[in-house]
Amino acid sequence: MRANVNDPRSPNPLADQLPAVYQEDSFGLRFASGFDVVLGPLMIVLDCLDAYFSPWLAPEDFLDWLGQWIGAELDGDEPLEIRREAIASAVTMHRRRGTAFGLATAVRLAIGVTPEIIESGGSAWSARPLGPFPGSREPDLRVIVRVPDPSTINRVRLDAVVAAASPAHMPYAIDVIGTGGNDVLPV
16 A cells, blocks of 8 residues: 655655745745645656556556456456456457457466367358358357366356356356366366
8 A cells, every 4th residue: 555655755846846036935935845745645646647557567456446447357366467467458358258268368367277168159151051050059168177186276266257258148067177187076
């Protein structure tokens, strides 16, 4: 938190900007220095305002507000670098919501592992009408997460991320698989 500023003086003291007649008055200089103490922190923030809106440079307490402002889906207990990456990619994530790439990226940001996505859809083109449809008629989505220890995955968080990032009409299933391949834990 930036509640206390070590040196609250303004980088541009108000007394230096007064006309010469007021700079000769000691009371006027002391009075102007009071404004410097009040306005100094504000001037410091305004001087580096662009850094507050960069997720890579913003102070940690401002970063959470920035994430809420742009709609980054965070729990708040993610490591700092993951939060910064999620906020930096939030606009792209909103644009790619409902796609396999967007779902994989959302899962990677939430749990740190890129999943395998198996879906029933597809795309194709045909020179003639009534061509065969790609994929299967039944919508299906399977998210497979491979981790060394499946018990370390927050399944509630994983389910919430997949529900938010997958297509709205698509039923899904999540499998968390140990890297040994023996223990499959459906979510």
